Amino acid sequence: RSRIFSGMQPTSDSLHLGNYLGALTQWVALQDDHDAIYCVVDLHALTVGPDPAVLRERTRRTAAQYLAAGVDPARSILFVQSHVPEHAELAWLLSCQTGYGEASRMTQFKDKAAKQGTDGTTVGLFTYPVLMAADILLYGTDLVPVGEDQRQHLELTRDLAQRLNSRFGKDTVVVPEAHIVKATAKIYDLQEPTAKMSKSAESPNGLIELLDDPKVVAKRIRSAVTDTEREIRFDTAAKPGISNLLTIYSALSGTDVATLERQYEGKGYGDLKKDLAEVVVDFLTPFQARVNGYLADPSSLDAVLADGADRARELASPTLDRVYDRLGLLPRR
Numbered sequence: 001r002s003r004i005f006s007g008m009q010p011t012s013d014s015l016h017l018g019n020y021l022g023a024l025t026q027w028v029a030l031q032d033d034h035d036a037i038y039c040v041v042d043l044h045a046l047t048v049g050p051d052p053a054v055l056r057e058r059t060r061r062t063a064a065q066y067l068a069a070g071v072d073p074a075r076s077i078l079f080v081q082s083h084v085p086e087h088a089e090l091a092w093l094l095s096c097q098t099g100y101g102e103a104s105r106m107t108q109f110k111d112k113a114a115k116q117g118t119d120g121t122t123v124g125l126f127t128y129p130v131l132m133a134a135d136i137l138l139y140g141t142d143l144v145p146v147g148e149d150q151r152q153h154l155e156l157t158r159d160l161a162q163r164l165n166s167r168f169g170k171d172t173v174v175v176p177e178a179h180i181v182k183a184t185a186k187i188y189d190l191q192e193p194t195a196k197m198s199k200s201a202e203s204p205n206g207l208i209e210l211l212d213d214p215k216v217v218a219k220r221i222r223s224a225v226t227d228t229e230r231e232i233r234f235d236t237a238a239k240p241g242i243s244n245l246l247t248i249y250s251a252l253s254g255t256d257v258a259t260l261e262r263q264y265e266g267k268g269y270g271d272l273k274k275d276l277a278e279v280v281v282d283f284l285t286p287f288q289a290r291v292n293g294y295l296a297d298p299s300s301l302d303a304v305l306a307d308g309a310d311r312a313r314e315l316a317s318p319t320l321d322r323v324y325d326r327l328g329l330l331p332r333r
């Protein structure tokens with residue numbers, strides 16, 4: 001069976017619909033036929049300078065949302081990145097194999113650094129993709145289910161893996177592949193349907209958070225930006241707003257886009273939005289109840305995470321030992 005690894009940052013109280021459709025639903029689907037490892041990447045979240053109490057709370061909330069979406073700790077490993085110190089250790093080794101120019105070309109870093117200015121940007125934000133590569137390479141990962149925005153980071157991870165193998169021996173690490181499902185790889189902002197849905201969007205009105213009040217969510221869908229035509233048709237260039245709504249509708253209902261187009265022939269945008277709002281609310285209501293159930297019992301949640309960390313560490317530790325050895329670090333005994 002092939003190995004899956006993926007993670008999300010606990011940088012918000014709630015995941016959003018982009019995280020859910022772009023990644024989390026794939027995670028859940030892949031558990032059946034693969035050995036899956038899912039991580040709450042709290043070390044990555046430190047790059048945004050969170051308040052300590054808030055970070056702790058968001059780490060649990062993120063794990064609770066994985067569980068509520070259907071990540072099953074009986075089949076998959078679910079853990080918190082900082083509980084497995086091998087991540088930070090391998091990241092250092094990899095950072096010494098990463099070109100400064102290579103890291104400087106990461107577009108997410110360039111975008112964030114441009115907003116924050118040189119003095120507001122940390123070295124951690126710069127080396128963030130190297131830590132991500134360490135996450136993936138520690139577990140001999142074959143496939144990494146992510147959204148489109150992580151493609152460049154995955155390319156860097158592959159380059160680093162190939163470099164290690166050519167410098168230090170051909171099976172030092174496994175070269176992973178991105179698993180990006182085209183239809184839902186990029187969910188767009190409801191108010192600005194050419195920009196990706198993101199927690200750092202300027203207006204909250206374009207965002208659907210999984211833990212938002214369903215009434216607010218319904219309202220945001222009804223006021224989503226569309227276009228001045230009337231026809232309900234999937235056409236990302238001419239009709240990005242409607243296409244995004246169709247993508248979300250299709251992914252949540254399991255009805256393909258062509259069938260939806262037929263179903264809405266002769267109907268108006270208002271009908272589509274009203275029905276989609278219902279589909280989304282019907283998904284969110286039980287999801288939120290499940291999240292609240294997990295959060296009501298933090299000690300059980302912590303026990304799941306502790307067990308996951310033990311299992312993850314058992315897999316990570318031999319990889320780290322091998323890389324230490326291949327790089328020429330003197331063994332302790």
Ligand code: TYM
Nearest residue numbers: 006007008009018019022023132146147185186187196197
């Ligand atoms: P993060 O926390 O920003 O996002 C988590 C996942 O959600 C996907 N995603 C989207 N997919 C579709 N449409 C959107 N609008 C959208 N917004 C976000 C992301 O692609 C991601 O899959 N660097 C990673 C976290 C990470 C990681 C890893 C991932 C750290 N180590 C190892 C995989 C493997 C990140 O910031 O994701």
